[in-house]
Amino acid sequence: MTDRPTTTLCHATPDDVVVHGRSLPRELIGEVSFTAMIYLHLTGREPSKAQVTLLDACLVTLMEHGLTPSAVATRLTYGSAPEAMQGAVAAGLLGVGSVFVGATEGAAALLSRIAAAGDPAAEAEAIVREAREAGARLPGFGHPLHRPQDPRTVALLSVARREGLFGAHAHALAHLERALAAGGRALPANATAAIAAVLLDAGIPHEILRGVSLISRCAGLVGHVREEQLRPAMRALWSAAEAAVPYEPPEEEP
Amino acid sequence: MTDRPTTTLCHATPDDVVVHGRSLPRELIGEVSFTAMIYLHLTGREPSKAQVTLLDACLVTLMEHGLTPSAVATRLTYGSAPEAMQGAVAAGLLGVGSVFVGATEGAAALLSRIAAAGDPAAEAEAIVREAREAGARLPGFGHPLHRPQDPRTVALLSVARREGLFGAHAHALAHLERALAAGGRALPANATAAIAAVLLDAGIPHEILRGVSLISRCAGLVGHVREEQLRPAMRALWSAAEAAVPYEPPEEEP
Amino acid sequence: MTDRPTTTLCHATPDDVVVHGRSLPRELIGEVSFTAMIYLHLTGREPSKAQVTLLDACLVTLMEHGLTPSAVATRLTYGSAPEAMQGAVAAGLLGVGSVFVGATEGAAALLSRIAAAGDPAAEAEAIVREAREAGARLPGFGHPLHRPQDPRTVALLSVARREGLFGAHAHALAHLERALAAGGRALPANATAAIAAVLLDAGIPHEILRGVSLISRCAGLVGHVREEQLRPAMRALWSAAEAAVPYEPPEEEP
Amino acid sequence: MTDRPTTTLCHATPDDVVVHGRSLPRELIGEVSFTAMIYLHLTGREPSKAQVTLLDACLVTLMEHGLTPSAVATRLTYGSAPEAMQGAVAAGLLGVGSVFVGATEGAAALLSRIAAAGDPAAEAEAIVREAREAGARLPGFGHPLHRPQDPRTVALLSVARREGLFGAHAHALAHLERALAAGGRALPANATAAIAAVLLDAGIPHEILRGVSLISRCAGLVGHVREEQLRPAMRALWSAAEAAVPYEPPEEEP
Known part of the structure; x- marks a missing residue:
């Protein structure tokens, strides 16, 4: 290790641009x-075809969820500053934080722990027991709308199986579901946990999982900008916000 | 002018921090x-007491407007990523763009043109005539709610008069109001135009006016973060957004 | 047109999520x-295989350019607030503005004008003449490093030809290059103009071109976050910035 | 408590705007x-004159620190997207995170604990002992440049004393300094810890301290936008970044 950091990402010469050691015009475009x-x-490695399919499946799953807080922030911002589409998309991405993608990261930590254990089934049972004793919920399990199963989980795991990449983390997910059911709380894995399992099995490092969400959501938010161009909703969203949170005079301080 | 840019803003030594040539610990704090x-x-100059009062008046005026698109973006983002208050405030600031502060900048351009003219009254009349012929509205005049006058305009101009800083740009504003009334459209100046006049008369450069809005709104948005901490509205805002913009199946492409 | 805006993007039921009218778990994942x-x-239409290939080629081209201002902003921000990866990526995206992607939008406007003209060659000549008379540069032509040709332009147009989508906008680009050469200024199209041509021929609407850059750059910036995790450069970038812009005492006001 | 959140911040009528229960045009501007x-x-309470002076002192202290990562992000972004000043300021604010303002929040937690203790001196000693045993540094103590004292700390505490607001948190800071010195590590409180003490004694809630930094830094960043308008540094910063982090080919994967 030297004092001076370097970058291995990109280098340009008059007749070439090299990205990750490959010629952009001759080997990539x-x-x-x-x-x-x-x-x-994200990894410095060329993926197999199956790894690309799994990453595609996750990016497709995460892209669009309707008028989430993030999408609403993008649309309000685009309507306020249409000169800067980049600001509208950035405003929406700022909501891709702990409340929404934290579950994926939390699930990834549990799945990694199980996958690394000598006895994965026992490790999953221990995790469920610890959570029950702490009165905590497992991140990535259960869904307010998608019951009894999250259809996206079914689809993602089926793709993993089809592609021959149903690995240690997908198995860990199954161990957790079984341990929850055995404990009397049959909470199926939702899409956030399934995405954690599939991306880890595809070889995406744990530390950059949030980045996959950011890329996918970025595309989703650009779609909301496009819809805002065609069918502006900003004024309606603004009025609805004012009506939803009415004014109340502050209480007089004693 | 040299090739190499320099900064005159700040310099630190072991026992001092110098900001704009003044000792931060000994002359400023x-x-x-x-x-x-x-x-x-923003100017590199020490202000007079009256200039500070006018800048204060503008910053106080702009700070808080309730659940604007910008404030809603901040609250949705804070509720989604409470680990990063800076992201929530940044999301709100991204809506401080052309639609909301553009009027201040547009009015400032007109006021500067009138203030620089040999015959300001005639220049104001020419501007009103040009706008009428172009079918355009003058930026900073009229208000959907505050009629017949914007009470903030009255207050701001009264402070300028009290402080002895009712200058060429405030007079230009009056010329424009008179020219509009003479043309049969008595549209009084709203707060955005009054702020332009007052800040220009206080010596704030035209190019940085948006920055004054950003500083003031930043404080306003931090207030919304505080209210979100005490009385969370994110879930209510999200539900209201979904209800305000319902789903409709896309039309089949032919 | 009704008063109430609607959204056609996404709708969820207990056992399905519908995106653009297709079942996410059954037809898309x-x-x-x-x-x-x-x-x-971005379009509401399913693409042909060739259209996907062209969009892929553009997204691959734009993703990574080394330590651009945008990437530096991301790395400085990630090093300052590692708790919020979304903030680091958003900071970088905020630099995807007029200076860097403006050329694509400017070129797209010219290409659309030529493609719509009865005599495209004459229209290209008129555009070059107008620019010369105005002393203006054509957006998207010439490059400080890539001479005499931008290798990415060569690659992108070759993909368009291979896929049978070398359409009116790619032809317009060739008309412009010929008109420039005939006028004595052989400035070849750089990647920004080539991307405009290829995306327009692939059917991406002009108004959302900046969004394609945002999606691609978002992935590029996540790659910089990953490199910052592995080989932190923030402190080195900070020191270099301080050294590059040294302090100079402000001049005394008279 | 009702289901429906309300806001007490602002309410507008045709002839008034009410902010925190006061008439904006008649009582505030x-x-x-x-x-x-x-x-x-931030508090819902009118401050005393001394409380305003202390908040002023903290806002003045935090505003400007030269070419910090945050300021560099703002200048790079403004140079890349000058059409959107709000984006440049937002990019800089996104760096106001755990690494730079975390120390203020960490110090505030310690000071609150000491201030609430029956025997503050003993509590401070316990904190120093715990940190030593854990091999941890106390947040807000020591400074790489400002030795043996941070001149801003001296100034801030002196203002607090002058204004009669040297309260439990400032005393807690002194207890911590004494306990560190008694333990053989005379690390004086730096500005971040002093700001925590002064703001808490002034009555600003702990949870919103980061917001005070955001407001102050926002003004600082607008000053950098202004300097970038007058003396553009973006190209120099970009070149310096590229030189500071040179390209190195990626290692071949085995």
């Missing part, structure tokens, strides 16, 4: 998909 | 108000 | 690539 | 300073 390029960028 | 410091920072 | 999903999201 | 208004906004 027209040769690899955006998703394969993302995989290379 | 406890000696000048935040507003005086902002004036120094 | 594992079935379409992220890029195809982006195309659907 | 021209009557109170921006800093007094900030105090009211």
